[in-house]
Amino acid sequence: MRFLFKTSYEDDIKLFPHLGYFVSYGILLALLLIAPYVLSSYLMSQLVFVCIYATVGVGLLILTGFTGQASLGHAAFLAIGAYTAAYLQKYNVPFPAYFLAAGALTGLIGAMVGFPALRLTGIYLVIATISFALIVEEILARWESVTNGNEGMRVKTLSLLGVTVPRDSPTFYFLCLAVLVLTIVGTLNLLRSPTGRAFVAIRDSETAARSMGVNVALYKVKSFAISAAITGFAGVLFAHKLSFISPEMFTLQLSIEFIIVVLIGGTFSLHGAVLGAIFIVMIDPFLTYLKDDMPGIIAGIAATFGAGPATAGNIQSKVAAFASLNGLKGAIYGIIIVLFVLFEPLGLYGRWLKIKLFFQLFPLYKRATFKRQKIYVKSERNR
Amino acid sequence: MLDFVQQLVSGVALGCVYGLIALGFVLVYKATEVVNFAQGDLMMLGGFFAFTFIGMMGLNYWIGFAGAVAAMALFGMLAERVVVRPILGYPQFSIIMATIGLGYFLRSVAGMIWGTDDLKIETPFSQGVLRVGSLVLAYDKLSVIAATVILCTLLWLFFNKTTLGTAMRASSENMLAAYYMGIPVKRVVSVVWAISAAVATCAGVLLAPITFIHSNVGLVLGLKAFPAAVLGGFGSIPGAVVGGVLIGVIESMAGFYLAEGWKDVAPYIVLLAVLLLKPEGLFGLHVRKKV
Numbered sequence: 001m002r003f004l005f006k007t008s009y010e011d012d013i014k015l016f017p018h019l020g021y022f023v024s025y026g027i028l029l030a031l032l033l034i035a036p037y038v039l040s041s042y043l044m045s046q047l048v049f050v051c052i053y054a055t056v057g058v059g060l061l062i063l064t065g066f067t068g069q070a071s072l073g074h075a076a077f078l079a080i081g082a083y084t085a086a087y088l089q090k091y092n093v094p095f096p097a098y099f100l101a102a103g104a105l106t107g108l109i110g111a112m113v114g115f116p117a118l119r120l121t122g123i124y125l126v127i128a129t130i131s132f133a134l135i136v137e138e139i140l141a142r143w144e145s146v147t148n149g150n151e152g153m154r155v156k157t158l159s160l161l162g163v164t165v166p167r168d169s170p171t172f173y174f175l176c177l178a179v180l181v182l183t184i185v186g187t188l189n190l191l192r193s194p195t196g197r198a199f200v201a202i203r204d205s206e207t208a209a210r211s212m213g214v215n216v217a218l219y220k221v222k223s224f225a226i227s228a229a230i231t232g233f234a235g236v237l238f239a240h241k242l243s244f245i246s247p248e249m250f251t252l253q254l255s256i257e258f259i260i261v262v263l264i265g266g267t268f269s270l271h272g273a274v275l276g277a278i279f280i281v282m283i284d285p286f287l288t289y290l291k292d293d294m295p296g297i298i299a300g301i302a303a304t305f306g307a308g309p310a311t312a313g314n315i316q317s318k319v320a321a322f323a324s325l326n327g328l329k330g331a332i333y334g335i336i337i338v339l340f341v342l343f344e345p346l347g348l349y350g351r352w353l354k355i356k357l358f359f360q361l362f363p364l365y366k367r368a369t370f371k372r373q374k375i376y377v378k379s380e381r382n383r
Numbered sequence: 384m385l386d387f388v389q390q391l392v393s394g395v396a397l398g399c400v401y402g403l404i405a406l407g408f409v410l411v412y413k414a415t416e417v418v419n420f421a422q423g424d425l426m427m428l429g430g431f432f433a434f435t436f437i438g439m440m441g442l443n444y445w446i447g448f449a450g451a452v453a454a455m456a457l458f459g460m461l462a463e464r465v466v467v468r469p470i471l472g473y474p475q476f477s478i479i480m481a482t483i484g485l486g487y488f489l490r491s492v493a494g495m496i497w498g499t500d501d502l503k504i505e506t507p508f509s510q511g512v513l514r515v516g517s518l519v520l521a522y523d524k525l526s527v528i529a530a531t532v533i534l535c536t537l538l539w540l541f542f543n544k545t546t547l548g549t550a551m552r553a554s555s556e557n558m559l560a561a562y563y564m565g566i567p568v569k570r571v572v573s574v575v576w577a578i579s580a581a582v583a584t585c586a587g588v589l590l591a592p593i594t595f596i597h598s599n600v601g602l603v604l605g606l607k608a609f610p611a612a613v614l615g616g617f618g619s620i621p622g623a624v625v626g627g628v629l630i631g632v633i634e635s636m637a638g639f640y641l642a643e644g645w646k647d648v649a650p651y652i653v654l655l656a657v658l659l660l661k662p663e664g665l666f667g668l669h670v671r672k673k674v
Contacts (some may be wrong), residue, residue, distance in 0.1 A: 114656060119662040122475050123418045127613045128658055130606075132652035142644040250532050252606070256483060263480055328596075330491030338485025342469050342478050374472030376558035 013192040015185075032177060036170035036317040042285075044173060048241055049281045051176035052234050052343060057261040057273030058183050059230030063258070065267040067223040068203030069117065073129035074258045076136035077228045078252035080106045081235020086245060087146055093124075095160050102236045103229045110228020114221035133255055140247040152246025155239045167241050176237050183230055184270055190226070199223055221294065264340050266347025275348040283336075294321040315380055385517060390639045391632060396524035397489040398631020399531040402624035404608035405615070406534060409623040413542065414551040414575040417467060417478045418617070421486035422583055423605020424493075425462075429455045430596035431493055435504050444506055448588055452581045459580025460573050467576070468569065472558070486602070494598040501595040504588070517597070523592040530589050531624060534582060539620045551575060569582040586669025607634075610654045616664030625665065629653070 002020075006012050016022055036044055056078060063069050081102040088098035090200045113132055120128050140147045147153065158165045158172065190196045198219045201209035210216050228311045239245050257280060265276025299316035307315065322328075344351055350370065407422045419425075432454050434445035466481050509520045554561040554568045557607040562568045587596070594600055611630045615622025630650045637649035657665065 038587060064476075070479075116659050121662075123412075123479075123617060124658060124662060124664070126418075126479065127609055128655060131655050132608065133652050134606075135648050135655075138644060138648045156582050257481065285614060325495050327491035327494040331488050331495070334484045334486070334488030334491065337487065338466055340486065341481040342466070345470075345473065345477060372473065376472050 015192075022059065033174075036173055044170075045168060046281050046285060047240075048167075048173050048176050048237075050277045051173070051180045052237050052241065052263055053181050053258070053277035053281055055176075055183050055234040055237070056231050057260050057265065057277050058187050058236065058270055059179075059227045060258050060262050061267065061270060061273050062187060062199070062230070063227035065262060065272070066196065066203060067199040067220065069223065070122070071129045071221065071227075072126050072252070072255045072259060073113070073131075073133035073136075073233050074227075075250040075252070075254035076133040077106050077110060077231035078235040078238060078254070079136060079140060079245075079247070080109055081232030082155075082239035082245050082250075083140065083153070083235075083241045085154045085236040089156055095158055099233065099236050103232045106232025106235065107225045107229030110231075111221050111225040113228070114224030117224065118217050118220055130255075133250075133252060137247055137250060139244070140250070145246070145334050148203055148231045150247060152244055155243050157243075159242045167210055167243055172240070176241075179233060179237060180274075183233070184274075186353060187230075187270060195219065195222065217240050236297065260337060262347075263337070264347055266349035268346065269349050271349040271352075272347050273364060274359070275352075283333075287332065291323040296322055345372065386639070389518060390635050392518060392520060394525070394632035394635035396520070396528055396631070397635055398611070398628035399528045399580070399624070400586070400590060400604065400627070401608045401611040401630050403527065403531045403534065403589070404604055404621035405612035405627050406531075406538065406620065406669055407583045408587070408609065408612040409584065409615075409618060409620055410538065410575060410579040413614075413618050413620070414555050415467075415471065415572050416475070416555055418482070419579070420479055420605070421462070421484040421489060421578070421601075423601030423603075423608065424486040424489040425455065425459065425580050425601070426583040426587040426590075426604070427596065427598060427601030428458065428489055428493060429585030430504075430591050431497050431502070431579070432584065433591065434497070434504055434596055435586040436598050437504050438502065443569045444504075451583045451588060454653045455580045455584040456577040459576040459578075459583075461571055463576035463578075468572070473570070486605075490602065497598070499598060502591075503595055506588075506592050512578035523589075527589050527593070530585055533628075534585060535620060538578075538582070542620060547571070547574070552585025562634065587670075592658040606649065609648055613664055614654055614657055616666040619664075622664065622666030650660065652659065 002018065004011075004017055011017075016025075035047060039047070043278065053350075056074060059077075060071065060074055063071055083101040084105050085098050085362075088101060095099070113129070117125055117128060141150050158169070158175075160171075160175070163171075165175065193198070198209065198214045200218055201214055202211065202216055206216055242249070261276035261280050262273060263276070264279050265272030274338045295316045298319050302315050303309070303312045342345065346353070354370060357369065386611060404426055406418060407425065411417055411419045411422070429451055433447055433451035436442050437444055440447075442450065462485060466485050467478065470477050472483060506523070506526075513520045513522065513525055534619070542552065550561065550566045550571055551574075553564070554566055556569050558568050562573075576597045587600075590604070591602070594604070607630060610626065611627035612623050614629055615624070615626030630653075632644055633649050633653050638646035641649070
């Protein structure tokens with residue numbers, strides 16, 4: 001096991017505490033850079049979605065994971081970013097300008113949502129953000145002069161510095177990857193600055209933070225604004241990737257999906273946003289794969305256990321019928337969420353940390369290391 | 384003027400629907416400080432159970448109704464045992480996510496079992512209208528209003544006058560202390576979920592002639608009932624009904640007097656405005672935190 005001796009505060013806040021970080025993240029980056037030349041175009045497209053979802057996840061983590069303010073309205077911020085891009089594009093605004101404008105506008109609206117949210121906690125905040133998202137959805141459908149209503153808007157191909165970047169080109173993937181990496185690095189820097197420390201203090205105890213001199217209202221609004229702005233940036237990329245946007249893409253369902261990203265990934269670290277995004281985006285092709293191949297596999301297993309060809313064929317068609325049932329995907333979704341909440345509340349990244357610690361401490365690992373405290377008294381709950 | 388009164392009355396009827404669903408939210412919240420996002424889906428499932436008993440097995444309406452309520456009460460206990468009990472005491476947000484997951488699951492499974500068509504139950508209230516002067520009120524809406532008033536009164540009495548109700552309030556305040564005082568907290572929570580599932584079933588069955596039963600009805604109505612519960616202040620039984628009626632009246636007024644599109648948004652705008660002024664809703668209690 002490696003012991004890091006920290007002799008100063010600078011040691012404590014290093015982004016790369018030791019050489020291993022350079023090696024592992026270097027390898028990861030190299031793999032991501034050669035990915036477009038190795039993977040199939042379908043997987044590349046999914047990878048772009050992973051980047052976009054992970055960017056939103058990072059934005060949501062700042063608000064939900066680090067400031068402790070739940071939000072079920074992030075689809076609205078994504079929509080505002082996407083529509084800003086599509087609208088400004090009509091007036092031939094160059095990409096960098098509308099990219100920044102989308103982030104700025106979404107950030108501003110995020111701050112405006114943050115103000116009323118200051119006094120709300122827990123369930124009241126959740127319902128307020130849901131209300132906000134529903135109102136935005138309705139505005140998008142009704143404000144036809146700008147958003148083209150329910151007919152949706154076509155988003156032109158991205159052109160960057162005079163070069164057109166089609167949505168399925170490697171360049172577009174690199175752009176999304178760059179936005180994600182910059183967002184992550186920026187957020188890491190934010191979190192080790194006084195602002196980030198104030199966010200975490202507010203999450204852990206608002207009263208304690210206030211008594212330490214943290215301006216709770218200011219930092220909550222800041223957190224909302226930053227989180228919304230990042231989501232707005234992701235929204236621009238989302239619009240370009242889909243090349244067509246309409247209000248029914250940005251429903252409550254999408255907000256829930258974003259929350260699932262951070263929940264499944266793990267809400268206490270930025271790794272969680274990326275892992276969760278991979279999970280959410282890849283579950284679709286995985287389920288399709290299962291649906292196509294599972295009946296054959298199960299029939300094969302039955303055959304090896306001595307089932308005749310007729311029985312095996314019967315089993316295969318039964319499984320196939322079950323797999324193509326309408327709504328099976330929703331049920332699996334639901335089960336996954338419940339299982340994660342019940343058995344892996346720290347998410348995928350938490351599981352990775354547990355495995356790592358298990359091998360580091362090999363015979364001495366204690367399960368209780370990661371046990372969370374239960375609070376049974378209403379007045380002691382901090383939210 | 385007549386238009387106004389007619390809109391008011393139909394708004395109240397609609398609001399009682401929301402109030403009836405909101406009652407279920409409030410019950411669970413009052414006893415366990417858990418917000419059950421799957422409440423609307425429990426209502427949907429209750430409607431499907433009733434459809435199975437009445438429409439498919441051909442039982443008498445009232446027997447089928449009672450059967451559905453009993454079955455759903457058991458189902459509520461099961462859901463509590465499997466999904467909620469292991470995470471009681473964890474931050475509220477985990478439980479919200481767990482119940483959202485439960486809702487997803489129930490919606491999909493109901494869609495798989497009963498299909499995606501709109502189903503209808505023949506009820507004694509399906510036909511006929513009540514005329515007061517030139518006001519018109521359908522019996523099915525009237526039945527919802529009556530049920531809301533009755534259930535609200537019964538539940539209020541239950542929570543404030545009976546021993547079990549007092550035990551529920553105690554365990555909501557401090558589960559540990561309640562446990563030390565000899566209150567069987569686990570069983571209390573279980574009973575609360577049974578009651579709330581039963582209330583949801585009542586809503587589902589009474590709504591069947593109005594909204595029909597399909598697998599998304601819970602989501603749609605739940606999203607309206609939820610603001611109702613918040614508007615009234617989570618944790619207040621009369622508040623839920625008042626909130627529901629307010630939301631219903633606002634919705635029907637906005638639908639009649641304002642341009643198209645306001646109808647769906649107006650309740651949420653009012654909700655946000657109320658939360659700005661009173662963050663704990665209209666009848667909610669302000670809870671001071673211990674540091």
